[in-house]
Amino acid sequence: xxxxxxxxxxxxxxxxDTESWCAGALALLRSKGYAISIATMTDGSLxxxxxxxxxxxxxxxxxxxxxxAELDADFTMIGGQDGFLFxxxxxxxxxxxxxxxxxxxxxxxxxxxxxxxxxxTAGEITEIACLLSTLPNVPCExxxxxxxxxxxxxxxxxxxxxxxxxxxEPHFYLDxxxxxxxxxxxxxxxxxxIEVMRVMHGIEDFFAFSKEYNREIxxxxxxTYGEYYWQHRGGGFQTYPLIQKELKKWIIEKxx
Ligand SMILES: [Zn+2]
Numbered sequence: 454x455x456x457x458x459x460x461x462x463x464x465x466x467x468x469x470d471t472e473s474w475c476a477g478a479l480a481l482l483r484s485k486g487y488a489i490s491i492a493t494m495t496d497g498s499l500x501x502x503x504x505x506x507x508x509x510x511x512x513x514x515x516x517x518x519x520x521x522a523e524l525d526a527d528f529t530m531i532g533g534q535d536g537f538l539f540x541x542x543x544x545x546x547x548x549x550x551x552x553x554x555x556x557x558x559x560x561x562x563x564x565x566x567x568x569x570x571x572x573x574t575a576g577e578i579t580e581i582a583c584l585l586s587t588l589p590n591v592p593c594e595x596x597x598x599x600x601x602x603x604x605x606x607x608x609x610x611x612x613x614x615x616x617x618x619x620x621x622e623p624h625f626y627l628d629x630x631x632x633x634x635x636x637x638x639x640x641x642x643x644x645x646x647i648e649v650m651r652v653m654h655g656i657e658d659f660f661a662f663s664k665e666y667n668r669e670i671x672x673x674x675x676x677t678y679g680e681y682y683w684q685h686r687g688g689g690f691q692t693y694p695l696i697q698k699e700l701k702k703w704i705i706e707k708x709x
Contacts, residue, residue, distance in 0.1 A: 455693045457558025457603065462490045464531070464548065464562050464579045465607070466538060466571040468497040468517035469643040473663055474607045475561055476636035477629025477680045479524055481700050482559075484632075489526035490555045493517065494544070494575040495535040500649045512645050520639040538571040540578050546593060548582035553595030557602050559695060564606040564683065566614035566621075573615070580604065584689055603695050604685035608670075623681035625697055626674035626705040629667060633678040637664060674705045
């Protein structure tokens with residue numbers, strides 16, 4: 454088995470994205486001795502009702518921090534604006550700084566297929582930040598990594614891409630049945646999102662919707678509750694299947 458740092462950094466666009474889509478994998482990796490760091494590209498400040506942007510940001514920071522604490526994870530906001538996330542030099546450098554500070558063996562980020570522009574942009578920034586994390590000439594305070602982290606892509610909100618077409622088959626499904634209650638405990642801290650999901654997406658019960666989503670994935674994978682992932686295997690990235698090996702017991706792998 455190739456060796457990588459036993460640290461996972463997940464970078465998503467908004468507070469609650471991590472808990473919605475990949476808390477199961479994080480809980481299982483935590484049980485295997487991995488340290489978890491959770492970060493968001495934006496401050497989530499548009500995701501609130503009856504609160505100013507600043508109040509919303511503070512509320513969501515607290516919610517995400519409590520959710521992260523369920524896995525003894527730390528939580529960082531990288532500093533982008535909710536709804537106005539752009540792939541800028543500043544955001545790339547901040548993200549590279551974070552990756553170099555955490556020094557993860559594994560990074561998780563959004564897919565390019567996602568419905569939300571902030572998610573797609575966050576995925577883009579994370580991808581290039583991983584690739585540049587080893588290069589000494591990047592104008593960065595933190596020293597470069599010795600190895601490019603392995604990069605995995607998390608699932609989008611629905612089973613379709615941004616235009617509504619079916620998604621490509623994931624590289625693997627993960628049986629999260631044994632940690633579904635941990636996932637729900639993490640998600641339950643994001644109470645501010647119940648109203649946002651009702652108004653924005655017409656989802657009456659955000660937490661029940663999320664659990665049902667994992668049940669539907671489980672049906673596809675032949676387990677009770679599931680998540681699914683792609684490993685970023687594009688040029689320039691190392692493709693050692695570390696999560697697949699570490700979580701072998703819970704993996705339902707698809708060949709493509
Ligand atoms: Zn989001």
